Amino acid sequence: MNKNIPQTKSMHPQTPFQVVGEAIYLMELAFRLQRGFHDELINEACFTKGIIIDTTQGFGFKERELDENALTPRFHNLVISTIGTLAIIFDGALDKKYGDKEPLETDTINSLRAFFYMLRCAYAHGAINLKWQAMPKYQRIYKITIPSDALQKLKHLNPKTEYVFDFKKLNRQIIELDSFDRFNGLMCLALYAAHLTEPI
Numbered sequence: 001m002n003k004n005i006p007q008t009k010s011m012h013p014q015t016p017f018q019v020v021g022e023a024i025y026l027m028e029l030a031f032r033l034q035r036g037f038h039d040e041l042i043n044e045a046c047f048t049k050g051i052i053i054d055t056t057q058g059f060g061f062k063e064r065e066l067d068e069n070a071l072t073p074r075f076h077n078l079v080i081s082t083i084g085t086l087a088i089i090f091d092g093a094l095d096k097k098y099g100d101k102e103p104l105e106t107d108t109i110n111s112l113r114a115f116f117y118m119l120r121c122a123y124a125h126g127a128i129n130l131k132w133q134a135m136p137k138y139q140r141i142y143k144i145t146i147p148s149d150a151l152q153k154l155k156h157l158n159p160k161t162e163y164v165f166d167f168k169k170l171n172r173q174i175i176e177l178d179s180f181d182r183f184n185g186l187m188c189l190a191l192y193a194a195h196l197t198e199p200i
Helices: 016-038 070-096 109-127 148-157 182-197
Strands: 051-054 060-062 139-143 162-166
Touching: 016 070, 016 182, 070 109, 070 182, 109 139, 109 162, 109 182, 148 182
Parallel strands: none
Antiparallel strands: 051 060, 139 162
């Protein structure tokens, strides 16, 4: 029997802290799905059987053959999509917390805001092939120094204390994960931003 995919009731996060937490969970979910298929925890039928999304409208997807060569990069692109979503959400949450951006300021918080804004711009201008897109006023060096109280919350990630971005040099370059210590660094920066939006 085909059933509609269940629709959630209105359970949208309300505060900036709740919103950024949901963005982190979405990224984790994408990683879990990617790893779950790789480790054969997800049945192939998930990707091959025909499914109905909406029985009322009759909308769905037909049965298809499994193409692992195509599925592998699509899982990667799913992860990239959640990183883009995370950047958009964090940029907005930090705007709500701190107001208008100040790109000429390069202290830690403004540097963190510049990082997420530049990541957001990269996603907006090329959602699959991410390149840094820095407007002239952002083409400067930003240094994020994570303070000790936030580092205590990140110690399970083995965080770096400092992250430096020279957006004049990085502008128009493909985003290399190594520039922010790969996913470990991205998670550290995300959790630091979440720490900043946490209610006192």
